[in-house]
Amino acid sequence: MESLTLSDVEQKYYSELFLSCDVDNTKKVASNGKVLDLFRAAQLSNEVVHQITELCGATRLGHFGRSQFYIALKLIALAQSGLPLRVESLNSVRDLPLPRFVMSKNEQETRHAVMFADTENQGPYLPRPPGRVQAKKVSAHEMIQPCVPTVDPQPDTTSPVVSPHQSPPTSPHAWRKHKRQASGGNVDRQSSVPGVVWPPFREAQPGPVTGDGMWSAHSPPPVQESWVSFTDTPPSSTLPMHPPSAQPESATVRTVPSAMTTNEIQRQSIGYDDPWKITDEQRQYYINQFKTIQADLTGFIPGSAAKEFFTKSKLPILELSHIWELSDFDKDGALTLDEFCAAFHLVVARKNGYDLPEKLPESLMPKLIDLDDSAGVPEPAPEVGFSASPVEVTPNKSPSMPSLNQNWPELNQSNEQWETFSERSSSSQTLTQFDSNIAPADPDTAIVHPVPIRMTPSKIHMQEMELKRTGSDHTNPASPLMANPPELSDETKLAATIKFPGTTVGDGYSSSDSFTSDQEPISSAVNRQRSHSGTSPEGLKVVAPPPPPPRPHASHSRSSSLDMNRNFAAVPAGPQQPGVVAFPPAVPPRPLPTQTSVPHGHRSVEGDGPPAHTSTSPQQMPEQPNFADFSQFQAFAVDQPADDGEKPSDSGQAERCAETTGTMRTAKNDVQAEERNATTVNSAKVSTPLAPPPKPVRRRLKSEDELRPDVEDLPQKSNVIATVLATQPSIPRSIGKDKKAIQASIRRNKETNTVLARLNSELQQQLKDLLEERISLEVQLEQLRPFSHL
Amino acid sequence: MAVCIAVIAKENYPLYIRSVPTQGELKFHYTVHTSLDVVEEKISGVGKALADQRELYLGLLYPTEDYKVYGYVTNSKVKFVIVVDSSNTSLRDNEIRSMFRKLHNSFTDVMCNPFYNPGDTIQSKAFDSIVSTMMVQAC
Numbered sequence: 001m002e003s004l005t006l007s008d009v010e011q012k013y014y015s016e017l018f019l020s021c022d023v024d025n026t027k028k029v030a031s032n033g034k035v036l037d038l039f040r041a042a043q044l045s046n047e048v049v050h051q052i053t054e055l056c057g058a059t060r061l062g063h064f065g066r067s068q069f070y071i072a073l074k075l076i077a078l079a080q081s082g083l084p085l086r087v088e089s090l091n092s093v094r095d096l097p098l099p100r101f102v103m104s105k106n107e108q109e110t111r112h113a114v115m116f117a118d119t120e121n122q123g124p125y126l127p128r129p130p131g132r133v134q135a136k137k138v139s140a141h142e143m144i145q146p147c148v149p150t151v152d153p154q155p156d157t158t159s160p161v162v163s164p165h166q167s168p169p170t171s172p173h174a175w176r177k178h179k180r181q182a183s184g185g186n187v188d189r190q191s192s193v194p195g196v197v198w199p200p201f202r203e204a205q206p207g208p209v210t211g212d213g214m215w216s217a218h219s220p221p222p223v224q225e226s227w228v229s230f231t232d233t234p235p236s237s238t239l240p241m242h243p244p245s246a247q248p249e250s251a252t253v254r255t256v257p258s259a260m261t262t263n264e265i266q267r268q269s270i271g272y273d274d275p276w277k278i279t280d281e282q283r284q285y286y287i288n289q290f291k292t293i294q295a296d297l298t299g300f301i302p303g304s305a306a307k308e309f310f311t312k313s314k315l316p317i318l319e320l321s322h323i324w325e326l327s328d329f330d331k332d333g334a335l336t337l338d339e340f341c342a343a344f345h346l347v348v349a350r351k352n353g354y355d356l357p358e359k360l361p362e363s364l365m366p367k368l369i370d371l372d373d374s375a376g377v378p379e380p381a382p383e384v385g386f387s388a389s390p391v392e393v394t395p396n397k398s399p400s401m402p403s404l405n406q407n408w409p410e411l412n413q414s415n416e417q418w419e420t421f422s423e424r425s426s427s428s429q430t431l432t433q434f435d436s437n438i439a440p441a442d443p444d445t446a447i448v449h450p451v452p453i454r455m456t457p458s459k460i461h462m463q464e465m466e467l468k469r470t471g472s473d474h475t476n477p478a479s480p481l482m483a484n485p486p487e488l489s490d491e492t493k494l495a496a497t498i499k500f501p502g503t504t505v506g507d508g509y510s511s512s513d514s515f516t517s518d519q520e521p522i523s524s525a526v527n528r529q530r531s532h533s534g535t536s537p538e539g540l541k542v543v544a545p546p547p548p549p550p551r552p553h554a555s556h557s558r559s560s561s562l563d564m565n566r567n568f569a570a571v572p573a574g575p576q577q578p579g580v581v582a583f584p585p586a587v588p589p590r591p592l593p594t595q596t597s598v599p600h601g602h603r604s605v606e607g608d609g610p611p612a613h614t615s616t617s618p619q620q621m622p623e624q625p626n627f628a629d630f631s632q633f634q635a636f637a638v639d640q641p642a643d644d645g646e647k648p649s650d651s652g653q654a655e656r657c658a659e660t661t662g663t664m665r666t667a668k669n670d671v672q673a674e675e676r677n678a679t680t681v682n683s684a685k686v687s688t689p690l691a692p693p694p695k696p697v698r699r700r701l702k703s704e705d706e707l708r709p710d711v712e713d714l715p716q717k718s719n720v721i722a723t724v725l726a727t728q729p730s731i732p733r734s735i736g737k738d739k740k741a742i743q744a745s746i747r748r749n750k751e752t753n754t755v756l757a758r759l760n761s762e763l764q765q766q767l768k769d770l771l772e773e774r775i776s777l778e779v780q781l782e783q784l785r786p787f788s789h790l
Numbered sequence: 791m792a793v794c795i796a797v798i799a800k801e802n803y804p805l806y807i808r809s810v811p812t813q814g815e816l817k818f819h820y821t822v823h824t825s826l827d828v829v830e831e832k833i834s835g836v837g838k839a840l841a842d843q844r845e846l847y848l849g850l851l852y853p854t855e856d857y858k859v860y861g862y863v864t865n866s867k868v869k870f871v872i873v874v875d876s877s878n879t880s881l882r883d884n885e886i887r888s889m890f891r892k893l894h895n896s897f898t899d900v901m902c903n904p905f906y907n908p909g910d911t912i913q914s915k916a917f918d919s920i921v922s923t924m925m926v927q928a929c
Contacts, residue, residue, distance in 0.1 A: 303902065303904030306904055307905055320905045
């Protein structure tokens with residue numbers, strides 16, 4: 001006998017079949033009668049059957065031992081798949097579908113009856129009184145042999161296994177037939193044999209808690225004397241499932257725990273290639289169970305009911321919990337039919353010793369289970385002869401069998417999948433809705449650095465200044481600021497500060513809106529400022545900027561830095577707060593007093609200032625006086641182009657004072673321009689940046705002194721304006737001079753514009769730096785006070 | 791990546807606590823326990839009438855030298871606590887929020903399981919896997 005390797009499925013299947021044939025409960029020999037019946041149920045020609053029996057060695061042995069039986073089954077499978085029957089093919093053929101026995105029990109009975117009848121027809125050969133068993137046996141044996149040739153042609157007569165080569169095996173078979181036949185109405189006996197097998201199947205189906213005892217009686221402990229190296233799993237455990245880890249092709253000796261004392265399904269040994277696939281019968285069974293809990297097949301089983309149901313399986317709660325997690329696909333706490341089937345399937349698998357998968361197998365997923373397709377399952381979803389064919393019903397034997405067999409094609413639960421998923425979507429929506437409670441509160445979605453920054457009054461102050469400065473000019477980039485001061489959020493402000501370094505010129509007084517403001521608006525702002533304070537008719541140059549808005553005092557060192565008062569007070573108004581660039585005080589009188597001396601000092605200090613932008617306020621202090629010297633700085637910055645390091649800060653600072661001193665400068669420039677005109681017109685044009693410096697120096701000296709006192713600003717400005725006005729009208733007077741004057745004034749304006757623009761950019765830069773510094777300080781503050789934002 | 795994740799029931803006993811085993815777990819247990827005080831303080835402060843609108847994410851409960859503790863409390867007073875390493879500065883607030891969201895979702899899934907008795911320790915493998923993804927993938 002060659003060794004036979006069976007897949008697990010096959011093992012199960014075969015063992016179950018063997019047990020079913022094992023009428024005598026010998027567990028060693030399958031009764032020939034049953035075997036032959038089974039083989040007939042395979043719907044193979046008698047010849048094939050004979051061949052099979054011959055090949056499997058039963059003929060030699062005279063009986064169907066387990067191995068023979070298995071081999072025979074495999075051969076039947078071969079034959080059914082149309083493969084030639086060869087011993088070698090037993091092990092070589094992989095993925096061989098399981099043998100299919102479509103004969104229903106009734107059919108079997110009928111067949112038996114037929115056989116009996118036939119045997120009766122062959123009366124002379126077979127019928128024997130039961131009493132004379134032995135004699136019959138022998139005689140049958142003898143009889144059979146001669147009648148073998150005659151038996152063969154008979155299609156489904158006595159024993160399909162009767163083959164020329166078979167002698168002894170048939171005798172008991174025939175004997176049994178005789179016995180049955182003799183017992184006439186003892187058909188039931190035979191049917192009782194399968195019936196013995198049946199009831200456990202059936203009883204398990206109607207109710208979960210039945211059939212235990214029955215099965216225990218009939219399903220001996222799985223420890224089998226398997227010299228064939230098969231393990232006979234309990235019939236009830238002949239589930240077609242294999243844990244994915246099992247090797248499907250190897251005959252693994254598996255000792256399945258005999259934990260079939262369960263209420264669960266007594267699965268028939270139907271093998272599938274897909275380990276986790278649910279057979280049709282299983283599905284039907286599951287559906288029946290589902291109905292017992294929930295009549296509506298499209299409805300749900302609530303969690304509590306499912307819990308009770310599955311608790312009956314006596315699996316540990318932990319495993320049941322895991323099964324639930326796997327099977328509740330949409331996580332809604334209820335089981336649809338598909339989910340229920342999956343859960344049931346998993347429970348059965350677990351009961352049979354298969355480990356639960358970590359993830360739901362595909363075949364168990366709700367959307368993949370479609371009974372419409374499985375009704376005509378391409379696989380040889382073999383039903384053991386015990387099961388009724390879809391068409392045939394065995395109402396008398398099992399009340400639930402009909403339901404099992406009926407309505408196969410109708411068991412399409414795909415509808416529920418949609419419900420499942422809709423449920424899932426809704427549940428997920430609820431989840432997301434729930435989550436959305438949290439989400440909106442998170443303001444840091446788009447910001448690189450999620451640092452909350454409060455809107456400081458200084459900011460508002462800046463806005464106020466801007467408002468006042470720009471008046472009604474809405475083209476000013478700061479005007480959006482005006483329009484949206486309350487919208488200044490922490491993020492935007494932070495973003496603004498982040499962007500500040502990126503931009504060269506920005507309106508230092510606007511917060512988030514003027515990242516990319518160019519010089520135009522600034523100069524226009526400057527111009528406006530000039531005009532605001534009542535410029536000359538030409539709108540040129542000298543216009544004293546409006547008086548600055550009231551200062552928020554101590555909290556805004558920056559603003560106070562711009563305060564001219566501070567220049568001599570030199571007292572920082574308070575902790576340095578970056579970003580607070582208060583509008584520089586009213587433009588001091590044009591020429592800055594003590595230009596040479598003060599700027600130097602300031603300059604040196606200023607050198608320290610910019611590099612230490614993040615320093616505290618004291619450092620700003622030295623910077624602050626520089627504001628007064630903006631023009632000075634500018635001059636120096638211009639003078640020393642190499643001094644780039646300081647230049648930005650200078651220009652920044654200078655820019656801050658741009659507006660304030662712009663008028664002065666322009667006034668100075670005017671004056672200077674006039675002077676320049678006389679001297680180097682062209683040179684002034686060419687060296688525009690240089691032109692102002694020498695002259696402004698002089699002027700600044702004077703203006704700085706004037707810058708200091710706030711009080712004098714306005715009158716000084718007016719003086720400046722007056723001077724400018726005075727100068728300007730003088731220009732157009734003489735025609736000859738006019739051209740020159742106009743040109744000069746044009747040049748002057750250009751120079752002024754350039755200077756002011758540069759100054760503005762520098763001031764903007766400084767503003768950005770200070771804003772960043774302020775933000776960082778605030779961040780530190782926040783970090784040190786984690787409870788603040790509750 | 792969290793160093794320790796804990797789920798505390800309404801009655802302030804742990805339903806689930808898991809930490810990176812490299813360091814002494816007792817320390818984390820202690821930390822989580824002490825953080826409960828902070829949680830209580832935070833949620834009691836906003837009692838009033840808008841108890842429902844109270845934000846679930848509590849944020850940084852308190853920082854210590856080695857790590858930071860974040861808190862999250864559900865409407866049913868189940869608290870989630872995440873302890874992250876202070877050296878992991880790249881962990882943003884948004885990420886912590888998403889971690890809490892995931893935790894909450896997994897927790898509701900566990901709750902949905904009829905075989906889970908509220909009050910039991912959470913032994914769900916799915917929950918464990920979610921937590922593993924959030925823990926420091928250390929040795």
